[in-house]
Amino acid sequence: MSRREGSPEDPQADSSVSPLTHLEAKIRQTQSLARLLSKYAEQLLQEYVQHQGDPFGLPGFSPPRLPVAGLNAPAPGHADLPVPERLRLDALALEALPPLLDVVRRLQAELNPRAGRLLRRLEDAARQARALGAALEAVLGALGAEPRGGPRPEPAAVAASAASAAAGVFAAKVLGLRVCGLYREWAGRAEADLGALGPGGPA
Amino acid sequence: MPAGRPRPAAPGPPAPPAPLLGLLLLCALGAPPGSRAHTAIISPQDPTLLVGSSLQVTCSVLGEAPGTPAEGLYWTLNGRRLPADLSRLLNGSTLALVLSNLNGSQQQSGDNLVCHAPDGSILAGSCLYVGLPPEKPFNISCWSRNMRDLTCHWSPGTRGETFLPTNYSLKYKLRWYGQDNTCQEYHAAGPHSCHIPRDLALFTPYEIWVEATNRLGSARSDVLTLDILDVVTTDPPPDVHVSRVGGLEDQLSVRWVSPPALKDFLFQAKYQIRYRVEDSVDWKVVDDVSNQTSCRLAGLKPGTVYFVQVRCNPFGIYGSKRAGIWSEWSHPTAASTPRSERAGAGGGCEARGAEAGAGPVRRELKQFLGWLKKHAYCSNLSLRLYDQWRAWMQKASKGRQQHRARAACPRAEGARREALPDKL
Numbered sequence: 001m002s003r004r005e006g007s008p009e010d011p012q013a014d015s016s017v018s019p020l021t022h023l024e025a026k027i028r029q030t031q032s033l034a035r036l037l038s039k040y041a042e043q044l045l046q047e048y049v050q051h052q053g054d055p056f057g058l059p060g061f062s063p064p065r066l067p068v069a070g071l072n073a074p075a076p077g078h079a080d081l082p083v084p085e086r087l088r089l090d091a092l093a094l095e096a097l098p099p100l101l102d103v104v105r106r107l108q109a110e111l112n113p114r115a116g117r118l119l120r121r122l123e124d125a126a127r128q129a130r131a132l133g134a135a136l137e138a139v140l141g142a143l144g145a146e147p148r149g150g151p152r153p154e155p156a157a158v159a160a161s162a163a164s165a166a167a168g169v170f171a172a173k174v175l176g177l178r179v180c181g182l183y184r185e186w187a188g189r190a191e192a193d194l195g196a197l198g199p200g201g202p203a
Numbered sequence: 204m205p206a207g208r209p210r211p212a213a214p215g216p217p218a219p220p221a222p223l224l225g226l227l228l229l230c231a232l233g234a235p236p237g238s239r240a241h242t243a244i245i246s247p248q249d250p251t252l253l254v255g256s257s258l259q260v261t262c263s264v265l266g267e268a269p270g271t272p273a274e275g276l277y278w279t280l281n282g283r284r285l286p287a288d289l290s291r292l293l294n295g296s297t298l299a300l301v302l303s304n305l306n307g308s309q310q311q312s313g314d315n316l317v318c319h320a321p322d323g324s325i326l327a328g329s330c331l332y333v334g335l336p337p338e339k340p341f342n343i344s345c346w347s348r349n350m351r352d353l354t355c356h357w358s359p360g361t362r363g364e365t366f367l368p369t370n371y372s373l374k375y376k377l378r379w380y381g382q383d384n385t386c387q388e389y390h391a392a393g394p395h396s397c398h399i400p401r402d403l404a405l406f407t408p409y410e411i412w413v414e415a416t417n418r419l420g421s422a423r424s425d426v427l428t429l430d431i432l433d434v435v436t437t438d439p440p441p442d443v444h445v446s447r448v449g450g451l452e453d454q455l456s457v458r459w460v461s462p463p464a465l466k467d468f469l470f471q472a473k474y475q476i477r478y479r480v481e482d483s484v485d486w487k488v489v490d491d492v493s494n495q496t497s498c499r500l501a502g503l504k505p506g507t508v509y510f511v512q513v514r515c516n517p518f519g520i521y522g523s524k525r526a527g528i529w530s531e532w533s534h535p536t537a538a539s540t541p542r543s544e545r546a547g548a549g550g551g552c553e554a555r556g557a558e559a560g561a562g563p564v565r566r567e568l569k570q571f572l573g574w575l576k577k578h579a580y581c582s583n584l585s586l587r588l589y590d591q592w593r594a595w596m597q598k599a600s601k602g603r604q605q606h607r608a609r610a611a612c613p614r615a616e617g618a619r620r621e622a623l624p625d626k627l
Contacts, residue, residue, distance in 0.1 A: 051310070051312060052310070052315070053309055053312060053315055054282030054309075054315065055279065055315060055317070056315070058282050061282075062324070062325070064324070064325055112311060112312050113311075114311065167248075168248045168249055168328070168330070169248075169249045169330035170249075170315060170317070170328030170329055170330050171328070173312065173315070173330075174328070
């Protein structure tokens with residue numbers, strides 16, 4: 001009979017292994033979700049630029065990276081932060097995305113009414129971002145970290161975004177490009193940050 | 204098309220309450236230091252124009268910049284840089300562009316006209332909508348499936364493309380009373396179609412028309428008046444079975460059931476059958492299968508797989524005088540004719556012997572066979588005689604002299620029953 005670590009007859013050993021294993025499984029699941037949504041976000045971006053026309057899909061196209069009210073791109077020093085803090089920022093960003101994606105979907109419904117697949121992808125993206133944000137908060141809760149450290153996105157942020165889009169069709173197209181790009185960035189960021197939670201997990 | 208001012212947009216983009224304020228808010232709050240992002244404005248914003256018209260548009264640098272900030276700016280349209288000779292400086296901060304004889308927009312979301320700084324960065328953008336007003340929709344045709352719904356489709360206009368998002372709305376009302384209704388379920392049967400699923404009246408005419416609208420105008424089709432009962436179609440006949448007719452090598456029997464959805468209504472159904480050889484794309488059609496649920500195909504090739512389909516036309520429903528609308532074809536059903544027993548002999552001894560024995564009677568029968576093969580239709584009298592003759596021929600080909608002596612008038616009953624398992 002081979003030796004095994006942790007005798008199956010030792011209940012104390014079982015209860016100490018089980019929660020950590022559960023947490024690890026949760027982290028891996030959430031990371032898989034983030035990986036999948038990163039791929040969907042990339043597809044959404046490709047679909048989006050196709051329907052806006054050139055130069056949106058051209059290589060080298062660089063519209064002004066204006067900040068979207070209520071949501072920023074990951075800061076340059078994001079990767080240097082402690083992992084729980086990174087995950088907290090990821091969760092905040094993903095929570096801010098759904099209303100912005102809804103604004104983009106409404107704008108695109110007027111600009112590209114026949115682009116059924118694009119409109120469905122935008123609708124799905126809002127649900128996906130919400131789901132990933134909730135999964136990240138669950139991981140943070142399991143880690144014992146404070147899930148929300150900052151103010152919730154203000155409804156005015158969404159109104160400001162809508163107003164800036166109302167400044168013209170080109171601005172609306174750029175706004176949508178920016179929001180879809182932010183979704184891709186934050187989904188990818190969440191996948192990387194979850195990967196930083198090694199098998200041992202943070203102390 | 205003469206050059207002129209752009210037409211004002213019909214139902215264009217919604218008028219923004221404070222577009223410039225919103226844009227400036229973003230610029231003040233968000234423009235990174237040292238960048239010129241969105242520090243200009245294009246006028247007019249998002250104009251709508253007719254194909255072939257001309258447009259003058261300006262890019263004005265905002266703020267108080269020293270020197271001639273508009274110098275060095277350039278334009279792109281859908282990502283392509285426009286020739287410099289189309290632009291001119293109106294003043295130190297404004298660059299104008301004149302576009303002539305515009306083509307229809309490349310995408311429905313509008314052509315992207317962008318004002319660039321000398322380093323290529325984007326200062327401002329505007330979307331041009333260049334197109335045509337909708338043409339009058341025409342050729343509306345409608346059908347009702349089992350009197351339960353109504354589907355209509357139409358043609359958008361002879362010109363086709365308007366280059367602008369164009370909305371088509373199917374409207375309908377009861378001719379003598381009632382309000383206008385708008386169909387909700389579009390693209391049910393193609394891009395220009397709509398489906399009305401319920402709440403339709405019978406024995407009273409409807410008026411149906413299509414309205415087309417885009418940024419440059421609207422158009423309305425002629426009104427089509429119809430009674431639901433005049434445009435009824437139904438499901439394909441179910442339970443289509445194809446089987447051999449005993450050993451007859453050139454016949455197949457086709458049976459089906461009348462569509463159950465209309466079984467409670469009085470109508471005279473017409474059916475059509477089509478069939479083809481397995482490896483062919485050419486269908487042969489059998490018309491005039493009136494109010495029957497079986498038919499026999501004749502003149503087929505022996506030892507061959509055939510695909511058969513049936514469809515139904517419920518004409519005359521509730522006394523309607525109209526021709527009715529054919530259903531879709533049933534799913535293909537396959538069957539094979541028996542192999543020819545004489546084929547292997549290659550016209551060999553038994554056949555030659557038979558010819559020598561029958562003489563002029565056989566030649567006449569062969570001519571009769573040839574004539575029947577040209578007319579593969581369901582004719583009761585012809586087929587009965589033909590079957591009798593065929594059954595007799597098959598027995599004769601097995602080398603029985605006593606059958607050859609009766610070539611003109613085969614003993615009927617037993618042979619007929621063998622050859623004719625179906626009633627005609």
